[in-house]
Amino acid sequence: MKIAKSLFLVAVMLPLASINAHETGTISGKIISPTNKPLDRVSVALVGTQTGSYTNEKGLYSISDVKTGEYILEATAIGFKTFRKTIIVEANKTTIVDITLYETPLELNEIVVKGAGLKKRNRTETVSTINLLSLKELSLSNPFEILNQVPGVEIGAYNQGGVADVFIMRGFNGGGHSGEAAIEIDGVSLNEGESHSDGYADVNSIIPLNISKVDVYKGPSSALFGRFGMAGTLAFETRKGGEYQDLSLKGGSYETFDAQVALGNPIEIGEKTLETNFAAQLFRTNGFTENSKFFKGNLNARVGYQLTDATDIALTLMGYSGNWNGPGYIPTEQFNDKHRRFDQAINAENDGGSKVFASERFDINHTFNDNLRLLVFGYAVQQDFQRFAKFGFNPGGQTEYFATRNVYATGANLNGQNAIGATEVNWISGIEYFNENTDYERWNTSNRVRNGLSENRLYKLNSFAVFGQAEFDISPYFRPTIGLRYDVYNGNMEILDPGVTYENKPLNDLSHISPKFGFRSTLIEGFDFRVNISNGFSLPSGSYRYNKDTDLDPSEIWQYEAGLEYNHSDKLSLNLTGFILNSTKEINETAPGSGVFINAGKTQRSGLEFGIKAQPVKRLNFNGSLTYFKTEITKNQDQSIVGKELSNVPKTITTASVDYTFNSGFGARLNVRDVGKWASGIENFFYYGGYTRTDAKLFYNFAKTSPYKGQLFIEINNMFDEHYSTFAYDNGGPADGQAYSVAAPRNISIGVSYNF
Template sequence: MLSSSVAVAAPAEQATLAEIAVAGDAGAAAAAADSGYVGGTLGIGGPLRTVDAASAGIVTGAQLNARPVTRPGEVLEAVPGLIVTQHSGEGKANQFFLRGFNLDHGTDIAIDVDGMPVNMRTHAHGQGYADLNFLIPELIGALEFHKGPYFARDGDFASAGSVRIGYLDTVEKNLAQLSLGSFGYKRALGIASAPLGEGHLLVAGEAQVYDGPWDVPDRLGKLNGVIRYSQGTQTDGFSLTGMAYWAKWSATNQIPERAVAQGLIGRYGTLNPTDGGDTGRFSLSGRWSQTDETGVTKASAYVIRYQMNLFNDFTYFLNNPIDGDQFHQLDQRVLGGGEVAHIFQGDVLGRPAELEVGVQTRTDRIRVGLFNTANRGFLSGVLDDRVLESSAAFYLDTRVKWTDWLRTSIGLRADGYYADVRSDTPANSGKARDGIVNPKLGLVLGPWADTELYVNYGGGFHSNDARGVTATVDPTSPLFNVVRAPLVVPSTGYEFGIRNRSIAGLETSLAWFQLDFASENLFAGDTGTTEPSRPTRRLGVEWTNRYAVTSSLTLEGDLTITNARFTDPDPVGRRVPEAPHVIGSAGITYGEPLGWFASLRFRYFGARPLIEDDSVRSKPTALLNGRAGYTFESGMSLALDILNLTNAKADQITYAYVSRLPGEPAGGVFDRVFHPVEPTAVRLTLASKF
């Protein structure tokens, strides 16, 4: 039984991390590097929240913004073993790979920005679609990551991992920044904060245009804004935040290798110049927290209005030899939800303990449509559905420090789902309910000789598209029945890890993991969506290293090796398509508060099976990005980024499926299709802090 006989202690370690994140200067970055990625939790938690895993940690905003990146979502590659790429126009959600998963646009990685979920369930393009293009990296205070389904606060889409990003409440100095670069890249950014009443007002705005190297320019246009009023601290205070984001673009989607080999198009060409889309995201959110004699109470709420129009053509003339196979995916929704939790701080049998109890809820009211088009002009409707989807979750997590060398975390999470689908195909309308209860266990032994051992176990899940749960007929042809999918699909994960800090400044960790899924969500090239598939198992090893050589020089190196297999027998094979076997990265970062700074980042994305029998594979991709710059005493800084330093002729993504070019057989041709890495590009950034 948890008693309250121990006085409440301020979460000192966590407060230090928050201060590091807010400071954002070179000295703070060095302190964060020296402390490594371990400890604490983003936002509010108790001192015992450090009971995590060998594969969990925090990255500060200063560390994130020291990395040269091509697009905003790539800052998530600071999470060891995570690949963030793109297979379409710049306004579309990124593609994610982690621990042997092709996560498509977010099927099994839960992403949260400033207390709001980014993943969209029952989405027009793919389950768990997570569009991070509204992210402003310079506003990030800290990023918290977990891998595996071991953590009670993480629910839907979090089986492979979760990422929580927190924005700053204030900045020490205002920022004005202008970037110019290759292929029509232009970006302007402003961030300012000032005292207002008893708190602070922060305002940020961003505008960007970009064409890319493509024969048909992306013509990306993006506007982005954030306004926040805050008072107090993370443990005693509140904030109100409004965000607005809008973008439109053209897209060069993946192309068949044979089209390039035959000279029909070039490496940066397209077979449908009218692909592309537009999207908008508008949100209002708030958080509140208070500390009392029992512990910390926190509450947050949000409402988001989101829309997307996406035009894709992946198979060209396979289904419609006259007008082509372009289709329009429409998603319009309003979603809202929140979380309330209390962290009781006290003791169990005289030992320091915490009990965290929380409730989460979310409701999406969705219009989701699919239409056949030609040059973005309407041809025919496939479906136009309305979906109401709601969920509620209860979780608890008990953390106890039994001795100086033994800590435990025992948790439980219960999730319930309800969906009401009203389809324009009446046979596919219906209601569905589902739920799942998952245990969460963690054990930390040590430290002995600056070494800790970790054992983690937990159940997780992802939700499926609600339309696939209620459907009884294929909307393209009512003659064919379809197999209904479950609304909730369970997963089970195990992990054993070790972390060592015996060398000053060096933190190294090694983790062995296993993750079993009752059903895999796989990308379907002919429809451009994710579809339920067979059960899978992943076994892997992850090695992570961070070395603060000095206060201004940091080295990093990560390696993940994963074996991914279907667990049921099937003549087609056991390999999981698109599952990466090897992912690696390395980096060096140098910087002083004034004077020169530099960063060099290497990223290796290993070859992958493209079909179940492993007879068709992708090529590996190795990329090198660099940055060098100088900070003047006046507050001005100048930075030069060189992306794809070696001008590698590699692929961002590769698939294998049937498509048809003009003149080919009616049944089409099975081929590898790819989206190339952009050639070497330079970007010059002038920034002023005042």
């Protein structure tokens, strides 16, 4: 009924207006490969102008409001020959230019990030890619909102200001907060070893408007990524090069305001070009609950220069500062009381925190010949992180965590494209070194006033990794991929706790080898089958890994997955994936950031992910997904929890999105998301029933049928004012009940994005 009401509302509100034509024309078309596959993220530009666009996942592009005249149209993409054609744009007409791009398998000189030389059409693992054009359509304030576009992923928002949220993927419930997913931006790891919780990763430092794409890897399927990648990896990439001036302004309920700018400007220096990119963000909100103000500012800059025809260098800088208040988690009685559900928790104190983050990365890239390119990098991270938090509903008990963290990392990747007889081989090999030093203090506090130091620790963690992955394009029916990764760790923990004799505890000798194997087969044109078997790991949690007597090995996981993909032109694409993940020696945190862990022993996660994209008629798009999870503790010393479900993993996640754009540029989008019930604790005492949420967006595209030029929009979030929680956990057993992170009620925002 809610879906029907939503569709009716959109139909009523859609304007049927048209605008007067100008003395301009439009260029549009589709770009495909020789095998008729649509190519996404292809840059399409008019040579000598600042006008251009990118193809979407269906290979379509559109450039509107082009002044009449003669132009050279250029299409470029990594791994393909550049296409150029002279065209004439006439007033009030659309010039159709369909393009076929031919691969140049030995051209690597444009690779600037790890893994870019591997080909999308040969992927055996499950990877969802969201590109620049899709990101512009979403008008994001938080990068995590991207995950709503990925089948089988649910964001468990804590709604605690600048505290990193969690996301559920492949049956793991701790991605982003408890270290079950790897997150990196341009190769800089955001996962923190000891600062807040093992693997904590804060994406607040990423500016959404500056993201060129994000690859979401499911499970430990790629040799490119190691620790923290049990559930998968989010690999963000920022814009590099190009000429653009993008602005986004957004404001709405709870005095929320978000301003973002992204600039790209090539500067000619003699016969060379200095590529410059800059982005900034300011965000503030009073929040929809008591004591939930949040303010943050971001800066991102990159400078790239080609020293010679074979060598280029780049410097990338990122900076973030944020401070916030946190309302805490509320008990069941308060959650069910409509007059108190947006108040702070019982006996809550002035929770919140602050963070300052900076990173610097330097790259040197050298092309030896047409089939060999070397990427050498080094980066550093500096941050201070402070959080005041309280768990439970009794008086007192607030704690302050304060950590100063410094990271130094370096490495090199060698990318190659060769041939063994008639078989094309794309490969990458690499080495990485990582050094992390954390000065960690924990204080007993009351309303942010320190009452006494309880912990003072110095952590040093070093890691070294060697990896390699290769794709063999033997035939359309058999394209195997093999990968191998070796990680080794060492370090120590210095204990300087008050009243405790100084101790220096070395890290256990920890290492792990992770093999990967898979193959892909094109059974008929547009219909692919793929299989992937991969191994991953995580280190023992907390101080356990610094105890030689425990002799703990890394927790190990094996993933088995098989999938079918079908693509029919730009009208229909389907994908179905089945997976099983078996893990050993798994440790689960009872509540986010509590520091209390439970040994879950051996576990199994299995499920199905189904996704569909369809365009039944021009400019009408439908996207949907359905995911089913089954989780189980299969072996544990505590027999009472064997056979229990893993906590905070919904049984089902269902999404549906439909949008339509009129010729006039007006349009609407409707999104419906249904999340099934989940167990809120490892003993399965309680379940939370899930929720259904509906969002709507009305918009006007300045470039008529494409948001590339810019967009005016109104967003109505939680349109039917659903009362629900995005995160609920067992607060200690049957007597203590559940704790909830209440979600936002109905709210509205308006905004504009524009490409000057």
